[in-house]
Amino acid sequence: MHGVTRSPRRIRRPAKALAVAAAAVLPVLAGCSNDQPTSPTVPSSDAPAAAAKHGPFFPQCAGISDQEIAKQTQVPGLVNTATNSAGCQWLTNGSIVGPHFSFTWFRGSPIGRERKTEELSRTSVEDINIEGHDGFIASNEDPILGVNLCEIGIGFDDDFIEWSISYAQKPFPDPCDVAKELTRQSIVNSK
Secondary structure, three states: OOOOOOOOOOOOOOHHHHHHHHHHHHHHHHHOOOOOOOOOOOOOOOOOOOOEEEOOOOOOHHOOHHHHHHHHHOEEEEEEEEEEEEEEEEEEOOOOOOOOOEEEEOOOHHHHHHHHHOOOOOEEEEEEEOOOEEEEEEEEEEOOOOEEEEEEEEEEEEEEEEEEEEOOOOOOOHHHHHHHHHHHHHHHHHO
């Protein structure tokens, strides 16, 4: 059947079915018309949105050096693999296999939503206060490694920061102690 094209088959639709389809489409098309008067009870969408109230400024990587990350995490060979205005990530020899350490700065983002996500995915989530700032501390317990992941989120008006400390094999220090100290240093480094 090379070079053969089939002509489309004609389908006969009863006139009644076509009338029903047309009746269903007409109200939709009429709703798109610009000729309809605007109801005075419809609220205006031109109301100004409330401006976000931002917290302090955090320097690149929260002002935490690669050497300080290695000291606190006690992991040799860490490489800063991602650096931008919103955060940093350190991996062993730059590999995704192994421990992960990261700092993230969320501007104009609600910390409550992040906490709810943590509550759904972590073994434990509790309130914490570091350097006079409130937030949460979340940890996850691995059946073999024990508590190997800890994340701390601290709020600043409509912003928050988060440190994530995750180990892949023993031995390692308490990840929540590491997260607390890095969070403390980050707050001290903020302006």
